[in-house]
Every structure is written in C-alpha cells, then in structure tokens.
Amino acid sequence: MFQDKQNSWSNGVKTNDLQRIRVSGDTLAMLDDASELTGYSYDTLIQLWGTAVGPNAAAAAAAGAALAMRAxxxxxxxxxxxxxxxxxxxxxxxxxxxxxxxxxxxxxxxxxxxxxxxxxxxxxxxxxxxxxxxxxxxxxxxxxxxxxxxxxxxxxxxxxxxxxxxxxxxxxxxxxxxxxxxxxxxxxxxxxxxxxxxxxxxxxxxxxxxxxxxxxxxxxxxxxx
Structure with missing residues (x-):
C-alpha cells in the first residue's frame, strides 16, 4: 500500500474513489514528485494536466497558471x-x-x-x-x-x-x-x-x-x- 497525504494507492491502483486506475512504477514516482513539488494531490494534478492540454484555450491557460504555482x-x-x-x-x-x-x-x-x-x-x-x-x-x-x-x-x-x-x-x-x-x-x-x-x-x-x-x-x- 502506497500512502501520501491525500491519496491511497495499492500496487499502483487508486483506492479512495469510485474509479480505479493502474499506473506503472515510473508514473507513480512522477506523480509523487509532482505532488511534493506543487502541493497538489494526484487527482488534482491529473485533472490540471488534462485541462492544460484541452481544447478550451482560456481553461488551458488557467490550468497552466495553477500548475506554475505551489499550492x-x-x-x-x-x-x-x-x-x-x-x-x-x-x-x-x-x-x-x-x-x-x-x-x-x-x-x-x-x-x-x-x-x-x-x-x-x-x-x-x-x-x-x-x-x-x-x-x-x-x-x-x-x-x-x-x-x-x-x-x-x-x-x-x-x-x-x-x-x-x-x-x-x-x-x-x-x-x-x-x-x-x-x-x-x-x-x-x-x-x-x-x-x-x-x-x-x-x-x-x-x-x-x-x-x-x-x-x-x-x-x-x-x-x-
């Protein structure tokens, strides 16, 4: 079981929501580093990344700005x-x-x-x-x-x-x-x-x-x- 301040993971599987995702060890390490650097949870990071590359330019810019500052x-x-x-x-x-x-x-x-x-x-x-x-x-x-x-x-x-x-x-x-x-x-x-x-x-x-x-x-x- 992997535990950080805001998320629980078991063998790379997210367990504290209705949905589960399986990720590689490298991806989990990247999420861990990014969470430590930004102060955001894994879930928030993934949603921000997804918005930053989405079709809405204004929303993408706002997500990019959020990722650029530490929470x-x-x-x-x-x-x-x-x-x-x-x-x-x-x-x-x-x-x-x-x-x-x-x-x-x-x-x-x-x-x-x-x-x-x-x-x-x-x-x-x-x-x-x-x-x-x-x-x-x-x-x-x-x-x-x-x-x-x-x-x-x-x-x-x-x-x-x-x-x-x-x-x-x-x-x-x-x-x-x-x-x-x-x-x-x-x-x-x-x-x-x-x-x-x-x-x-x-x-x-x-x-x-x-x-x-x-x-x-x-x-x-x-x-x-």
Missing part, C-alpha cells in the same frame, strides 16, 4: 488572510466540476438554479449560483473564496447566511470583489468601492492556490480563526 495549505492561507485582511472571515469553497443540478423553491427557503460546480471559465451569475449553496457551513464567515482544483476563481464579501435546513445553508447576500470595486454578482452593477481588507484579500488570493484533499466530505475550508 499552500489551509493553515498557510488562513495565516496569510489574517495578516492582510483581519476583518474578513473567509470560507473557502472547493467547487466540483460544472454539472446539472436543478433546484427550485417556491417558499423563499432557498434559490433556484439549474447547475452546480464550475470550470475555469465559469463567471458572473453562473458562478454565483454555484457558490451560494447549499453548504454545511457555520454562520460566522462573512466572505467566500471560490476555488476549482485549487485555482482561485472569485472573492465574495458582505456575505450573510440563511438559517440551517438539514444542516445546510445558502448565502442570502454577497457581492463580488472586482479590483477595487464591489459588484453585484447577478446584475454586474457596480455597488461601490471595495474596502481595504477586501482589496488586499483579493490580491492575496489571486497569487495563491489552495491545497484541499479531493476526498473531503465537506468542500468547505474555514480560512479564519
């Missing part, structure tokens, strides 16, 4: 955000791949959407609908950082959360930080100037990738004390 741990990112944006309590959300996930409500207990997850080119209202919920998350966080395969996608601040239903919540409010501005995530309208903490948090997140175990039961990482 930091949740604790490292927690310390970095505490130093540059002490008034923000950021919940990091690891988004799954873009997929159909219809959800409709009629009583105000949630919000309508047709999809969940994201890819490297998801933006605007489509990204916000995936980020809003529904998550097993506490109500203390006042900002959300969205990630896909460790790559930072967007920062939302001014976040407030619904009451929990079956342990899950959704964001009632939030605006996206775009440069020095606060932007309505649904309409794209500029709402005003971003705070110093919001601007500094965006700069920090733009320059860092986040290492998150692919098998985590809950994709939420509280990046604050």
């Amino acid at each position: 930091v741990t949740q604790e490292e990112m927690r310390r970095g955000l505490a130093e540059c944006a002490p008034n923000l309590r950021v919940a990091g959300i690891r988004l799954d791949h873009w997929h159909s996930s219809p959800h409709s409500v009629a009583d105000g207990s949630g919000f309508d959407r047709t999809h969940a997850g994201a890819d490297f080119t998801t933006s605007g209202v489509n990204l916000w609908l995936s980020v809003r919920g529904y998550w097993v998350v506490g109500p203390r966080s006042n900002a959300i950082a969205a990630f896909r395969l460790g790559r930072f996608l967007a920062l939302y601040a001014g976040v407030t959360w619904s009451a929990a239903t079956d342990k899950r919540r959704f964001a009632l409010t939030g605006y996206r930080i775009n440069g020095c501005k606060r932007v309505d995530p649904e309409s794209g309208d500029v709402l005003g100037a971003a705070s110093e903490d919001e601007i500094e948090a965006l700069k920090y997140l733009d320059g860092h990738a986040l290492s998150m175990p692919p098998g985590a039961a809950n994709p939420i990482a509280n990046l604050f004390e």
Whole structure:
C-alpha cells in the first residue's frame, strides 16, 4: 500500500474513489514528485494536466497558471488572510466540476438554479449560483473564496447566511470583489468601492492556490480563526 497525504494507492491502483486506475512504477514516482513539488494531490494534478492540454484555450491557460504555482495549505492561507485582511472571515469553497443540478423553491427557503460546480471559465451569475449553496457551513464567515482544483476563481464579501435546513445553508447576500470595486454578482452593477481588507484579500488570493484533499466530505475550508 502506497500512502501520501491525500491519496491511497495499492500496487499502483487508486483506492479512495469510485474509479480505479493502474499506473506503472515510473508514473507513480512522477506523480509523487509532482505532488511534493506543487502541493497538489494526484487527482488534482491529473485533472490540471488534462485541462492544460484541452481544447478550451482560456481553461488551458488557467490550468497552466495553477500548475506554475505551489499550492499552500489551509493553515498557510488562513495565516496569510489574517495578516492582510483581519476583518474578513473567509470560507473557502472547493467547487466540483460544472454539472446539472436543478433546484427550485417556491417558499423563499432557498434559490433556484439549474447547475452546480464550475470550470475555469465559469463567471458572473453562473458562478454565483454555484457558490451560494447549499453548504454545511457555520454562520460566522462573512466572505467566500471560490476555488476549482485549487485555482482561485472569485472573492465574495458582505456575505450573510440563511438559517440551517438539514444542516445546510445558502448565502442570502454577497457581492463580488472586482479590483477595487464591489459588484453585484447577478446584475454586474457596480455597488461601490471595495474596502481595504477586501482589496488586499483579493490580491492575496489571486497569487495563491489552495491545497484541499479531493476526498473531503465537506468542500468547505474555514480560512479564519
């Protein structure tokens, strides 16, 4: 049995997911070296490599940029955000791949959407609908950082959360930080100037990738004390 921080392998067979793949010893050694160098799990590395050679040029560029930086741990990112944006309590959300996930409500207990997850080119209202919920998350966080395969996608601040239903919540409010501005995530309208903490948090997140175990039961990482 081969064990690293984020993956289990038995004779080259990945065992912690529904699918199994068999690889050579040389390939396993390459994955081990690449994981140690970048901080990404095997699963994340393979998906990033696949995206980097895919047909979508924008997604390929984003995957290449992610591979070019070393992912930091949740604790490292927690310390970095505490130093540059002490008034923000950021919940990091690891988004799954873009997929159909219809959800409709009629009583105000949630919000309508047709999809969940994201890819490297998801933006605007489509990204916000995936980020809003529904998550097993506490109500203390006042900002959300969205990630896909460790790559930072967007920062939302001014976040407030619904009451929990079956342990899950959704964001009632939030605006996206775009440069020095606060932007309505649904309409794209500029709402005003971003705070110093919001601007500094965006700069920090733009320059860092986040290492998150692919098998985590809950994709939420509280990046604050």
